[in-house]
Amino acid sequence: MHAPRWNSRISLLLAAALVGMLAPLALAAPARAASLSDLRLNEVRTFHGGSDVVEIHNTGPDPVSLDGAVLAFAFLGGEGSQPLAGTIGGHGYLIVGVTMDDGPGYARILDATGGSPAVEVDRVDFDAFVSTSWQLCPDASTGLGAAWVVSPRPSLGGRNVCVVDTTTTLEVAPTSPAYGETVELTATVASVTGPDTPDGTVIFSDGDTVLGTAVLDATGTATLDVDDLAVGGHALTASYVGVEAFRPSESVAVALDVARASTTTTLTAAPASVTYGDPVTLTATLTPGSGSGPTGSVSFSDGDSLLGTAVVDGDGTARLTVDLAAGSHRLSASYAGDARFAPSASEMMTLEVAKAPTSLTATAYLRLWPLGLGHVSATLTSRGAPLPGATVEFLGGATVVCRSTTDAAGVATCAAPGLLLPALLDGGYTVRYAGDASHDAATARGALIG
Numbered sequence: 140m141h142a143p144r145w146n147s148r149i150s151l152l153l154a155a156a157l158v159g160m161l162a163p164l165a166l167a168a169p170a171r172a173a174s175l176s177d178l179r180l181n182e183v184r185t186f187h188g189g190s191d192v193v194e195i196h197n198t199g200p201d202p203v204s205l206d207g208a209v210l211a212f213a214f215l216g217g218e219g220s221q222p223l224a225g226t227i228g229g230h231g232y233l234i235v236g237v238t239m240d241d242g243p244g245y246a247r248i249l250d251a252t253g254g255s256p257a258v259e260v261d262r263v264d265f266d267a268f269v270s271t272s273w274q275l276c277p278d279a280s281t282g283l284g285a286a287w288v289v290s291p292r293p294s295l296g297g298r299n300v301c302v303v304d305t306t307t308t309l310e311v312a313p314t315s316p317a318y319g320e321t322v323e324l325t326a327t328v329a330s331v332t333g334p335d336t337p338d339g340t341v342i343f344s345d346g347d348t349v350l351g352t353a354v355l356d357a358t359g360t361a362t363l364d365v366d367d368l369a370v371g372g373h374a375l376t377a378s379y380v381g382v383e384a385f386r387p388s389e390s391v392a393v394a395l396d397v398a399r400a401s402t403t404t405t406l407t408a409a410p411a412s413v414t415y416g417d418p419v420t421l422t423a424t425l426t427p428g429s430g431s432g433p434t435g436s437v438s439f440s441d442g443d444s445l446l447g448t449a450v451v452d453g454d455g456t457a458r459l460t461v462d463l464a465a466g467s468h469r470l471s472a473s474y475a476g477d478a479r480f481a482p483s484a485s486e487m488m489t490l491e492v493a494k495a496p497t498s499l500t501a502t503a504y505l506r507l508w509p510l511g512l513g514h515v516s517a518t519l520t521s522r523g524a525p526l527p528g529a530t531v532e533f534l535g536g537a538t539v540v541c542r543s544t545t546d547a548a549g550v551a552t553c554a555a556p557g558l559l560l561p562a563l564l565d566g567g568y569t570v571r572y573a574g575d576a577s578h579d580a581a582t583a584r585g586a587l588i589g
Contacts, residue, residue, distance in 0.1 A: 174203045175250045180263045181232065183246055193235045193246050197227040198383070207252030208260075210235055214244035304331040307341070309377040309390035318400040318479045319430020321366045324350070326377035328359045330385065337385040342378045350375075366430075368397045370479055399481040401428035404437070406472040406485035415465040415495040415577045416522060421446070423472035423485065425455040433480040438473045446470075465494045465577040494579045497521045499531070501570045501585030504562045515585055516552040517570040518545075521578055525549025529578075533585075534569040535561025562587050 177199035183192075193210065197203045204226050211220040219237075227233045245264045249257035310325045326341040341361040343350045345368070353361035361377075374392040381387035403426045408419055423437040437457035439446045449457040451474070468490045476482035501517045515533060519526045531551035533541040538561070541553035551570075562568045567586045574580035 174199055174201060175205075175208055175248075175252070175260055177203055178208065178227070178248050178260050180246055180248060180261045183263055183265055193237060195223075195227065195233045195235060195248065197229060197231050197233075200229040202229055202231075203227050205233075207250060209249040209251050209257060210237070211247040211249055212237060212244060218244075220249075303335075303385060305329060305337050305379055305381070305385045305388040306331060307377050307379045307388045307390045309343075309375060309393050311375055311393050311395055315396065315398065316368070317398045317429050318368070318370050319366060319427065320400070321364050322368055322395070322397075324363045324365065324375060324377065326353070326355075326361045326379070326390065328355055328361070328379045328385075328388065335384070337379065337382070339382040339385065340380050342380060344376050344378065345373050355379075368395070370397050370399050372396050399476065399479055400430045402426065402433060402474055402476070402480050402483040403428070404472050404474045404483045404485040406439075406470060406488055408470060408488065408490050412493075413463065413490065414493045414522075416462070417492075418460050419463055419490070419492075420458055420460045421470065421472065423449075423457045423474065425451060425457075425474055425480075425483075427455075427480055430479060431455075433474070433477060435475050435477040435480075438475070440471050440473070442469050463490070463492045465492045467491055494574070494577055495521045497526060497572060497574065497578050497581040499570055499572055499581040499583035501568070501583045503586040503588055504558055504568060514552065514554050515541075515558065515568065515570075516550055517543075517583060517585070519549045519551065519572055519581065526578065529572055529575070532571050532573075533558065534571065536565055540568075 174197075177197055179196045179198055181194045181196035183194075193212070195210075205223040208223040209220050210223055212218065221235075221237070223233075223235065225233070243265065245262055247262045248260040250260050251257040306329050308327050308329075310327075312323050312325070313320070316322050324343050326343070328337045328339075328341065330337060336355075336357065336359040338355050338359075340352050340354055341363075342352050343363045343365075350365050351363045353363045355361045373395045375395055376392050377390040379385075379388050405424045405426065407422050407424070409422070410417065410419070413419055421439050423439070425433045425437075427433055432453075433455055434451055436448050436450050437459075438448045439459045439461070441463070446461050447459050449459045451457045457472075457474075469487050470490055471485055471487050473484040474480075474482055498520050499517055502515055504515055517531050517533070519529050519531060525545070525547065526549050527545050527547045529545045529549075529551075531543055531545060532539050533543070533553045533555055535555075535558045540557045540561075541555045543551035543553045545551045555568075558568050562585075567584050569582060569584055571582040572578075572580055
């Protein structure tokens, strides 16, 4: 055991332990008034034979002037004190070299700015170096080895804390998400030295934009789910803010590309049973694979022929009303996509449009008004409306005697004296409409006398 030598061997070693986001040691920085209370005895190292050091930590954000601060200590066989000088930067560290020899003992920071007696700011009591009550606290940044000691601090009701470096890693799942898909960000924070698990908060960012924060659980893991990442490239990071015992750290950026969300287009037609002349409403419904709110337009086609386009509304549907010819139609809808949602096309659907029904009425052959004797007429309608431009045939027996085209009122007329004999023999005559691509055929009998 060495004799007391503190009055001849005391030396002051100033060094900055600059790690993570802690402010640098700034000797010339302006000090914050009345801030010695922010100082803490962070770590103590004592050996047989000297090389003893005390690390002082400024827990506040502003520089602290050490004017009026005194480091007092006691050890097995002696005690001593020495004034401190300089400035410790915000959240900075100062390593002070002392000569104490073995424990038991203590180290104290005193505030002597108010004169005598000095006020105790912080204190740590330590046992002998070989005592199992000591805890090693590796601190590679000091270059002084791994024999840092953390001892009970009964005067302050707690235990001294090792401030250690941390690493933060970030995992992103899934690795190839689509717009609107939930992306899970998982940050794992670990101590570089020692088995303790960091606690505190992690900030998740996309470039300079903060996505959110999460608190570390008992395993040192924090998770944040985001579902609003824009389509395109992202640089995601996780930043551990640090606490008293663990220094801040930040993950490397994880590159993530968000693709446009897939869509499904479904086509329906109403009414389901259509007759020529009925308006048909085509409805395209967009279902996104993830996210919501697709915009843009939908094109409706009949085979290779474009029927028209419609804008997607707020509920993800687009509608177009069309008139279709009688016959079979192969209908489809194609969504063009937008900045967030990918294009898609519906399956082809077949729609049968029936011909419109028609009706014929004929006038009597023998009548004086309005056309006169030997003149006949027929009226052609479809679904209650005149059907102009249609060819109507007038027959006596099986012989076509006259052909006439309906006018705007759907009326076809014929001067047909050749109908007299057949009409007399058959008791009347026949009119017929052969129909066309969109209308059914129709026939009617004209009476002999009316």
